[in-house]
Amino acid sequence: MNEYLIVIEKTRTGYSAYSPDIDGCISVGDSKQECEANMKEALKFHIELMLEKGYDVPKPKRREVEFVKINLRKSKRKELAIA
DSSP, rough: OOOOOOOOEESSSEEEEETTTTTOOOOESSSSSHHHHHHHHHHHHHHHHHHTEEEOOOOOOOOOOOHHHHHHHOTTOOOEEEE
């Protein structure tokens, strides 16, 4: 069993998701949980279609994700500057 990273983002209308490993496979949902479930189903069907068509299915890549803090301050010219 392969484990693919999915990225879920909040949008103006709900949530959207994609996998950096599988080009063209995206999903949406009204809630984060719905979006995740839809994305799992989309990945399954997308990969099944790739196999059916004889395409190589990309192996999942291991990634590390970190959040970094950046302090911003407003300059006198109404532009953002890094503090």
